Amino acid sequence: MKFGGSSVANAERIKRVAQRVVEKKLEGHSVAVVVSAMGDTTDDLIELARQVSKNPPDRELDMLLSTGEQVSIALLAMAVNEFGHPVVSLTGPQVGITTDDIHTKARIIKVEGDRLNDVLNQGKIAIVAGFQGRSLNDDITTLGRGGSDASAVALAAALKADVCEIYTDVDGVYTADPRLVSDARKLNYIGYDEMLELASLGALVLQPRSVEMAKQFGVTIHVRSSFNNNPGTLVEEVDKMEKVRVVSGVAHDLKVAKMSLLDVPDRPGIAAILFNSLADEKINVDMIIQSTTRGNNANDISFTIEKDDLDQAVKVVERVSQELGAGGFIYGSDIAKVSIVGAGMITNPGVAANMFSALAAEGINIEMISTSEIKVSCIIQAEDTKKAVMALHKAFNLEVE
Amino acid sequence: MKFGGSSVANAERIKRVAQRVVEKKLEGHSVAVVVSAMGDTTDDLIELARQVSKNPPDRELDMLLSTGEQVSIALLAMAVNEFGHPVVSLTGPQVGITTDDIHTKARIIKVEGDRLNDVLNQGKIAIVAGFQGRSLNDDITTLGRGGSDASAVALAAALKADVCEIYTDVDGVYTADPRLVSDARKLNYIGYDEMLELASLGALVLQPRSVEMAKQFGVTIHVRSSFNNNPGTLVEEVDKMEKVRVVSGVAHDLKVAKMSLLDVPDRPGIAAILFNSLADEKINVDMIIQSTTRGNNANDISFTIEKDDLDQAVKVVERVSQELGAGGFIYGSDIAKVSIVGAGMITNPGVAANMFSALAAEGINIEMISTSEIKVSCIIQAEDTKKAVMALHKAFNLEVE
Numbered sequence: 001m002k003f004g005g006s007s008v009a010n011a012e013r014i015k016r017v018a019q020r021v022v023e024k025k026l027e028g029h030s031v032a033v034v035v036s037a038m039g040d041t042t043d044d045l046i047e048l049a050r051q052v053s054k055n056p057p058d059r060e061l062d063m064l065l066s067t068g069e070q071v072s073i074a075l076l077a078m079a080v081n082e083f084g085h086p087v088v089s090l091t092g093p094q095v096g097i098t099t100d101d102i103h104t105k106a107r108i109i110k111v112e113g114d115r116l117n118d119v120l121n122q123g124k125i126a127i128v129a130g131f132q133g134r135s136l137n138d139d140i141t142t143l144g145r146g147g148s149d150a151s152a153v154a155l156a157a158a159l160k161a162d163v164c165e166i167y168t169d170v171d172g173v174y175t176a177d178p179r180l181v182s183d184a185r186k187l188n189y190i191g192y193d194e195m196l197e198l199a200s201l202g203a204l205v206l207q208p209r210s211v212e213m214a215k216q217f218g219v220t221i222h223v224r225s226s227f228n229n230n231p232g233t234l235v236e237e238v239d240k241m242e243k244v245r246v247v248s249g250v251a252h253d254l255k256v257a258k259m260s261l262l263d264v265p266d267r268p269g270i271a272a273i274l275f276n277s278l279a280d281e282k283i284n285v286d287m288i289i290q291s292t293t294r295g296n297n298a299n300d301i302s303f304t305i306e307k308d309d310l311d312q313a314v315k316v317v318e319r320v321s322q323e324l325g326a327g328g329f330i331y332g333s334d335i336a337k338v339s340i341v342g343a344g345m346i347t348n349p350g351v352a353a354n355m356f357s358a359l360a361a362e363g364i365n366i367e368m369i370s371t372s373e374i375k376v377s378c379i380i381q382a383e384d385t386k387k388a389v390m391a392l393h394k395a396f397n398l399e400v401e
Numbered sequence: 402m403k404f405g406g407s408s409v410a411n412a413e414r415i416k417r418v419a420q421r422v423v424e425k426k427l428e429g430h431s432v433a434v435v436v437s438a439m440g441d442t443t444d445d446l447i448e449l450a451r452q453v454s455k456n457p458p459d460r461e462l463d464m465l466l467s468t469g470e471q472v473s474i475a476l477l478a479m480a481v482n483e484f485g486h487p488v489v490s491l492t493g494p495q496v497g498i499t500t501d502d503i504h505t506k507a508r509i510i511k512v513e514g515d516r517l518n519d520v521l522n523q524g525k526i527a528i529v530a531g532f533q534g535r536s537l538n539d540d541i542t543t544l545g546r547g548g549s550d551a552s553a554v555a556l557a558a559a560l561k562a563d564v565c566e567i568y569t570d571v572d573g574v575y576t577a578d579p580r581l582v583s584d585a586r587k588l589n590y591i592g593y594d595e596m597l598e599l600a601s602l603g604a605l606v607l608q609p610r611s612v613e614m615a616k617q618f619g620v621t622i623h624v625r626s627s628f629n630n631n632p633g634t635l636v637e638e639v640d641k642m643e644k645v646r647v648v649s650g651v652a653h654d655l656k657v658a659k660m661s662l663l664d665v666p667d668r669p670g671i672a673a674i675l676f677n678s679l680a681d682e683k684i685n686v687d688m689i690i691q692s693t694t695r696g697n698n699a700n701d702i703s704f705t706i707e708k709d710d711l712d713q714a715v716k717v718v719e720r721v722s723q724e725l726g727a728g729g730f731i732y733g734s735d736i737a738k739v740s741i742v743g744a745g746m747i748t749n750p751g752v753a754a755n756m757f758s759a760l761a762a763e764g765i766n767i768e769m770i771s772t773s774e775i776k777v778s779c780i781i782q783a784e785d786t787k788k789a790v791m792a793l794h795k796a797f798n799l800e801v802e
Contacts, residue, residue, distance in 0.1 A: 011452035018453075045472070051412035052419075053479035060482070063490050064475035067468035071446070074465035078454035081461070089464050094539060115539070138495060138516070 001165045002034040002130065002152035007226045008072050009039030017226070018079035025085060025125055032116060032126040032159060034152040035076055037068025058103035062132075062142045065104075066092070069129035069148070077127045086124040090115065092132035092140075097151060099133035099141045106133060106141035108150060108213070113158035120159070128155060146207030153210045157217035164219050166206065167226035172233035173198065173205055175398040176250040180389045183399040187248060188231070191238040194248050195221075197341045197375045201251035211235065238343050246351060247342035247396040250389050254336050254382060256286070257310040258367070259317055260302040263327025270324060271301060277316050283309045286337075287370040287379065298327070302368065304379060307333050335367065336385040339377040340392055352376045358395035362387050402566045403435040403531065403553035408627045409473050410440030418627070419480035426486060426526055433517060433527040433560060435553040436477055438469025459504035463533075463543045466505075467493070470530035470549070478528045487525040491516065493533035493541075498552060500534035500542045507534060507542035509551060509614070514559035521560070529556060547608030554611045558618035565620050567607065568627035573634030574599065574606055576799035577651040581790045584800040588649060589632070592639040595649050596622075598742045598776045602652035612636065639744050647752060648743035648797040651790050655737050655783060657687070658711040659768070660718055664699040664728025671725060675702065678717050684710045687738075688771040688780065699728065703769065705780060708734050736768065737786040740778040741793055753777045759796035763788050 001021060008014050017035075025031045045064050049056045056064075070091055077089035096112025119126045130148025133141050143150050149166060156164035173195065176184040190198075192215035199208040205223055214221050214235060224232030238244055264270055271290065278285055288303045305313050310333055317329050345351045352369075355376050359366060364387060368379040380388055393399065402422060409415050418436075426432045446465050450457045457465075471492055478490035497513025520527045531549025534542050544551050550567060557565035574596065577585040591599075593616035600609040606624055615622050615636060625633030639645055665671055672691065679686055687705045706714050711734055718730050746752045753770075756777050760767060765788060769780035781789055794800065 011449070014453050048412070048472070048476060049479055052415050052476050053483050056479040057482055060475045060478045060490055063478070063492075064472060067471045067475075070468045070471075071449070071465060074461045074468075075449060075453050077461045077464070078450055078457040081458055082454050089461055091464075091541075140492075 001031060001167065002148060003036070003167050003226060004148065005036040005039055005041070006169060007167060008035055008076060011075075014072075014075050014079050015082075018076060018083060020226075021076075021080060021125060022083045022085050030120040032120060032128060032155055032161070033076065034128050034130040034148055034155060035069065035072045036130050036148040037065075038072055038075075041068040041071065059139060062103045062106075062140050065142050066129070066132040066140045069131050073127045073129045080125055080127065086122070087127060088119050088124050089127040089129075090119070091129045092151065093134035095126075095128050095155065097133035097154060099135055099143070101135040101137060101139065101141065103139075103141055105144035106135065107209070108133060108143070108154045111154045111158035113155070116155065116159060143209075146210075149207040149210035150213060153213045153217070153219050153221065156219045157213065161219070163222050164214070165222045165224060167224060168205060169226065170205065171225045171228075171230055172223050173235070174249065176389050176393045177252065180252070180386050181250075181393045184393065185399060185401070187233050189234040189236060189241050190248055191241060191244075191343045192235060193238070193374055194341050194343050195235045197339070197372070198249060198251050201253055201337070201339045201341065201375070201377070206235070241343075244344045245342050246344035246348045247340045247398065249341055249398065250392045250396075251339045251341060252336055252385050252389050253339075254385065255307045256304050256335055256337050256379070257307045257313075257331065257333040258302065258304050258335050258379060259313060259329060259331040260300055261317060261321055261324075261326050261329045262300050263298040264301055264324055265326070266297045266299055270299075273324065274301065274317075274320050277320050278305075278313060281312055281316055283313050283316070287368050287377070289368050304335075304337070304368065334382045335379050336382045336388075337377050337379055338385065338388045338392065339375050340396065341375045343374050345375070346373050354395060355392060358391045359388055362391045364388050364391075402432060402568065403549060404437070404568045404627060405549065406437040406440055406442070407570060408568060409436055409477060412476075415439075415473075415476050415480050416483075419477060419484060421627075422477075422481055422526060423484045423486050431521040433521060433529060433556055433562070434477065435529050435531040435549055435556060436470065436473045437531050437549040438466075439473055439476075442469040442472065460540060463504045463541050466543050467530070467533040467541050470532050474528045474530045481526055481528065487523070488528060489520050489525050490528040490530075491520070492530045493552065494535035496527075496529050496556065498534035498555065500536055500544070502536040502538060502540065502542065504540075504542055506545035507536065508610075509534060509544070509555045512555045512559035514556070517556065517560060547611075550608040550611035551614060554614045554618070554620050554622065557620045558614065562620070564623050565615070566623045566625060568625060569606060570627065571606065572626045572629070572631055573624050574636075575650065577790050577794045578653065581653070581787050582651075582794045585794065586800060586802070588634050590635040590637060590642050591649055592642060592645075592744045593636060594639070594775050595742050595744050596636045598740070598773070599650060599652050602654055602738070602740045602742070602776070602778070607636070645745040646743050647745035647749045648741045648799065650742055650799065651793045651797075652740045652742060653737055653786055653790050654740075655786065656708045657705050657736055657738050657780070658708045658714075658732060658734035659703060659705050659736050659780060660714060660730060660732040661701055661703040662718060662722055662725075662727050662730045663701050665702055665725055666727070667698045667700055671700075672702065674725065675718075675721050678721050679706075679714060682713055682717055684714050684717070688769050688778070690769050705736075705738070705769065735783045736780050737783045737789075738778050738780055739786065739789045739793065740776050741797065742776045744775050746776070747774050755796060756793060759792045760789055763792045765789050765792075
């Protein structure tokens with residue numbers, strides 16, 4: 001069972017989580033619980049760090065931030081103990097979550113389940129600190145924002161758990177954002193790859209890295225609400241699923257920006273110079289389109305980035321534009337990315353065409369397109385987002401089970 | 402160098418400590434620093450625990466409280482790093498402070514200096530969390546209030562450090578409380594046993610356990626101010642001291658209470674019943690006097706305890722009084738203990754007599770007396786405390802070096 005920071009934000013909520021954990025145990029399960037830091041603790045600690053240092057070393061940030069989860073596990077263990085149930089809290093290092101030494105965004109490389117297994121075999125509930133681990137040098141590391149999901153999946157894999165329950169403030173994974181589509185439906189199951197696409201396309205229910213790990217180790221994730229006992233969404237292998245849907249859901253993402261470098265001389269290596277320059281500034285480029293439709297010896301190169309990176313990208317492209325002797329550049333951020341995701345797309349040709357038709361029928365202009373085996377994404381005007389998501393949800397009959 | 406919680410209570414103070422630490426390093430020393438939790442952190446954490454549990458398990462309290470020092474070391478390391486000096490923070494477990502498993506008041510049983518030595522040999526400043534360690538079961542333990550002094554002395558011993566500097570809000574150890582005696586003088590040096598007596602007699606500059614360890618391992622402690630660079634007081638072996646003083650200082654303690662059980666039948670085993678009953682309730686008894694002056698077959702038994710324990714002691718004595726068929730009991734807490742301490746007392750008879758004369762000359766009544774090889778303590782009325790301390794300070798010429 002994994003509970004996020006808002007589920008343990010104060011004493012009352014911690015007691016409620018404790019009750020839920022004890023109930024699960026009394027149902028006959030062995031229970032290991034992963035928790036995040038309480039509410040805004042991590043932000044408060046970062047603010048403290050800012051007060052003493054403009055540029056704190058990552059190792060020391062990890063030393064600082066990892067205390068947040070340690071406070072949570074101690075308090076939750078105390079609350080479980082109040083219910084009269086034996087319980088032990090354990091830090092990431094104590095349960096043997098071993099990571100690389102990339103501080104503030106470490107990756108789990110190994111989990112020693114021995115101590116955790118001992119605790120569970122003694123009939124105790126184990127409360128484990130998420131988000132943290134120990135490097136091979138015995139330094140404390142953290143796994144980056146949302147890293148507690150990864151902790152939970154890694155422990156579930158090490159314990160060969162039946163299921164890794166991730167408790168959130170939503171009921172599960174939906175066919176589309178219910179705020180945009182009134183008849184959006186909770187999915188009872190979804191495949192790992194579909195979930196990965198949805199996670200990285202803006203439906204941030206799970207940290208993408210945790211889905212990757214679940215896929216790698218075959219861990220079934222159950223995304224469910226911390227406010228009720230309704231079944232949520234199972235994230236599992238496609239071959240375990242009842243049926244493979246052609247399209248499982250529609251995602252949208254408004255945090256995108258678009259840039260176009262115009263009239264770029266048609267020489268080899270031009271694209272390499274542009275995208276290496278962006279990569280040097282750690283700017284992630286998502287879609288890329290190069291068009292040679294102008295009939296002269298010049299191209300337009302268009303691409304999308306995260307909206308937050310736009311200011312920095314403008315500086316880079318301005319410089320590159322002059323270096324390359326391009327005709328100039330344009331950019332904008334009033335765009336959106338809408339995507340359809342479905343494991344069954346691989347074997348069903350014509351899905352992309354259906355998407356384009358549905359958008360065209362609403363008079364929505366498609367500015368860019370990208371596809372993978374299990375998704376199709378289109379860049380459209382931001383103001384068309386709701387219309388597009390509704391149209392696609394309807395076109396693929398997602399309101400029906 | 403050890404800094405307490407008030408020295409690192411906020412970002413400004415942490416920066417000031419960082420500067421002081423870097424200056425010490427630039428003087429050419431290898432520097433390991435021990436810090437406590439910031440200001441009121443420990444109290445705040447205990448309050449959080451109270452909100453989720455009426456009776457939190459000691460193991461989980463340790464898990465919770467140890468985060469306080471971890472926050473301090475991370476922030477101090479960041480502040481030192483701002484001065485451009487290489488630095489590493491380390492938790493108690495990371496430096497190999499091994500303790501027994503008596504949670505919330507664990508005792509250090511071993512210190513592995515290897516990692517700390519490595520850090521220092523690399524020319525880095527080490528910032529170590531005080532107050533905490535790791536039990537042989539790999540559980541996090543804490544050393545009790547004031548335990549950071551013990552951490553500092555234990556590390557100094559493991560590193561064979563030249564000196565263990567304990568920074569406090571006073572300039573050092575004084576011949577008497579300067580608030581009572583205007584010409585009280587800072588001592589340049591004091592022996593371990595004298596310091597132990599002073600520490601347990603109410604002059605709480607150092608945690609007694611840390612003085613015991615310093616004596617055991619021959620660690621020289623330098624008690625000095627965190628606000629200035631004046632030399633403080635060296636706590637060291639008597640045979641290293643310039644001269645052994647007959648009386649080094651006058652201590653007083655107002656947190657005492659007195660009880661008397663009256664007309665107790667004179668049978669063997671009576672005292673054992675009384676003091677075992679008090680010990681069962683974890684009430685520490687300090688002085689004991691049994692008087693048989695009444696000419697009948699009954700005794701009065703008087704003893705002193707800590708004022709905080711009085712309510713509970715009354716309950717115990719009430720019960721025991723009836724069991725034993727005593728004539729009743731009386732108690733009071735408007736008393737004080739004044740003491741003279743000096744390593745030279747052993748070889749100078751008549752010191753106690755001088756003390757009694759000095760008090761008598763001021764018309765101060767002595768209610769109880771206890772002595773050890775290097776101290777004499779008297780119980781007097783609380784209202785006479787200042788007069789008594791001044792008289793003793795003068796009688797033993799403590800204003801003169």
